[in-house]
Every structure is written in structure tokens, then in C-alpha cells.
Amino acid sequence: MSLTISGRHFEVTPAIHEYATSKLSRIDRHFDKVVEAQVTLSLERLKHTAEITLRVHGKDIHCAADNENLYAAIDLLADKVDRQIVKVKGKAQSHAHESVKHIEASTEPAS
Secondary structure: OEEEEEEEOOOOOHHHHHHHHHHHOHHHHHOOOEEEEEEEEEEOOOOEEEEEEEEEOOEEEEEEEEEOOHHHHHHHHHHHHHHHHHHHHHHHHHOOOOOHHHOOOOOOOOO
16 A cells, blocks of 8 residues: 655654554555555644545545544544445445356246
């Protein structure tokens, strides 16, 4: 997974970069088909925002979280995106169709 972390209105410090990378590494635990992840961290007066866009085969997943503290916003973002990944993975597994070869044919003639 390619992870890009950028800051809006500030420069991302190595400590924040390392913290975000460690928190978002949980994504690979649930779903290994993530192609790219773009994280944008932004600062305003009393609102710190963390956003992520995940590119998965066939889907883009976007999530955002705000808080008064940037580290808390990253924590909220990691929890939200974790729930969304589990949801997307569950939908993909439940909609898998059974192959025609494995479907049992009925022996009764059609009327």
C-alpha cells in the first residue's frame, strides 16, 4: 500500500507522520487489496481535520474526522476507516456468486 501524508496550512512533522502511519497500518490487517491511501491533515483555529481517500480495486473510500487535537482526529479517522474497510470487505464476500459448475440441477422436468 502506498501511503501519502500531506498537510494543509502546516508542514507535517516526522512525529505526526510516524503516528499517522502507525495508526493507519491497521488497514492492511483487514484488507490487503488497498492500492493507494492519501491522508490530508489540516489545521484551523479550533478544528483539526484528518481526511483519507483509499483506492481499492473498483472502489474509492473517503473518510474524514475532526477534533480539537490533531492526534485525536487521527485516532477517530483510523477507527472510522477501519469500520468502513470491514464493511466493504463483508459486502464483497457476501456478494460472491457461486459458480455454475457447483449449482445442483433439479431432476424434475419443467412443466
